[in-house]
Amino acid sequence: MRVLVVEDDRETADYICSSLRALGHVADHAADGRQGFLLALDSEFDVMVVDRMLPGLDGLSLVKSIRGAGVATPILFLSALGALNDRVDGLEAGADDYLVKPFAFSELSARVSALARRPPMQAEETRLRVSDLELDLIRRSVCRAGRDIPLQPREFRLLIYLMRNADRVVTRTMMLEAVWEFNFDPNTNVVETHISRLRNKIDKPFDRPLIHTVRGAGYSLHG
Template sequence: MKILLVEDELKVVTVLKKGFEEEEYAVDVAFDGKTGHLMSLSNQYDIIVLDISLPIFNGYELCELIRRRNVHVPILMLTALGTTDNKVEALNLGADDYVVKPFEFKELLARVRALTRRANPDYGPTLLQADNLELNTLTKVVRSGDTQISLTAREFSLLELLLQHKNEVLSRTYIAEQVWALNFDTGTNVVDVYINYLRNKIDKPFKRRLIQTVVGMGYSLRDSE
């Protein structure tokens, strides 16, 4: 998931960017309305988190510009302006939700997740499976039969990606872009390292080989033979 954060307060940007990235979101930041508009034109985002009081032109104007292009990306307003009139104006211009500062990050995160779920109702099944391995995308629980498997956030994201593309061959470049939100550097072996971490947790203890190496192409997750 990719977020465009348009906010001019550096402290707020620092906190939100760190929080979202810890939840495995990729975050682009714009510090004024004009830059935010240009970034929304040149990139595709799953959600835009937008302050109202911005330099050059404000959040109301940016929201209106985005909606004029008939772009339906969810927009969440995040602002210190909390009057009913402020909220009504934002919603009338096309915002999907409105959070008033100060706020709890966990509430903001829940609202972001709710908006992206509504925007992508067919984003994917709740339960992903291969053999007797199960990954629940809502509870974040991974099991093999009756055994619960403990994964780090990055390992979970990697396994989720492999299960979403079960039986497909995924290149290292694609995996790096999806899980780490970065351009793949052929000089790094981070993908191979994390594949090995996963194998040590979901394959070796159960004497099977779900994750398979496709030489010269990448990796594939398949039911064990």
């Protein structure tokens, strides 16, 4: 297995790389985000381990740039930032897993191996369309009937989920799990709040609504 470790702390990087090599893996090291980006584009890796706080190009920007360039290599974020919002931000940026410092190498190794065993990502469409609503995953833009619609990051992610499940009923719990990474009901109205915001931007200025409430079940997006 070939692993790219993007970590600016030399002691941590040496520890991870030497431990991976001791297990028989190939470990390459980049000391900053820009070097990590160039290596990610220039070479093929089975997994990348990326620190959040990097010089040159921070971890979030690095991962977004890697995904924007079409590189689908599994990425594990490694960071001292361990709050829920930090983990969600990392996953939303395009990472596949998130491990908080301080960490045990045995857990890092297990997570890296699990990511390497995942089947290769299938190429997916970069544009979604439902009726006259269009979403561009690369440009991260949304328009309806040719009119640009600015969305906040969470609104954008929620709309992606709704459009990928167009003509289906999605429940509040399904949206919490897919968009907010909650696997339980935190007793919040966050879904309803964001659906209302989306409606104000996507439906209200136009003649025909696309987001529909299915009483007792959830919501459905269709033309």
